[in-house]
Amino acid sequence: MFSKIKSAPSGDLEAALAIEPGLRNVVSGVRYLPKIVDAVQGYLRAKSQDRGDECLGDRDAIENASPAADPRDAQVASWAADMLRAGGMDDSAVDVIRVRLQEVTGSGSADLVTLRQLLGQSGVSAVTSSGAAEVPTQVAVCDHAAREIRFDRKFLESGPRAHVEASTGAQSAGEMRNLQRELEKIRVQLNVKLSPLAAEHVVAGPV
């Protein structure tokens, strides 16, 4: 889900956010703030006016992006761009970005690179604590000796399945239904039992 927030096409991300509305406030810090930092740093490194304008163009695109950026992020980006375009205010432009990053990450670091890394960490942490990461474990284990196929019991619950759908795409819901039907056929064909277990017992087997 984190990688989807970071880089999925806006339509895919909007679909995921419809399932995980609690993550909407995470989007700006994960998806847009790093781009704003990159745009400002790119502008400062640019060796030509055209390249500099291109960098700020990346920043400008965020203003109209979907899902919308946090208005505070859009505001500091706008200030920074205005200062850079005005000339002679590069340090001030970096400062407004730095202050915003410190605010979002809760860090007092003055280093933009460090702050940018912390953005990623706080984004992962926010996704994890939101419950969106509460998905069934991906693996199933067919244990020949035990004559069973073990899988995470959360696979049978609608909530965790919805989190999978948000993370992997709308088609996942149908795929999981089809898979469940196939497992039932396999159960009969191989004469094994289907064992929904707590995630920690899927690989190791029941205690």
Place this chain on the structure above:
Amino acid sequence: MLDVLAIGGGHGGVNATFEPDSLQESAFSKDYWKNTVVAPLAAKGVKADLIVLDACLTASMIDAFAPLCSARGKIIASMYSINQKVMTPEIWAEVLGKASVERPAIIERRAQEVVRNADQASRRRIVQQDQERTVR
């Protein structure tokens, strides 16, 4: 008897797997795996202690690979679309690192693409083994 039999690629659907994007082949149905891969291997008595079906939704194909599973064996498969392969470069490197003349790592030619991210030493060994097999 194989220690590990890994079917890789990463892409899959219910009852099918798909080649990685960089390769030319497309879909491989459950029947393809049963008839073209599993049946000939099973006929030769090949069994594996651990079979890794490393693609999305491969729990739907456990039955296809069951004939190759040893009496104490396990098949690892996935229950939905995966965003991380079981056979990561690190795992591949570990598996390949344990290969020896007596216990060679047999990598099907097209699957070399799949392990291309394994560490450089392992990659060299794969290529060398493949060249040696070709010469023989």
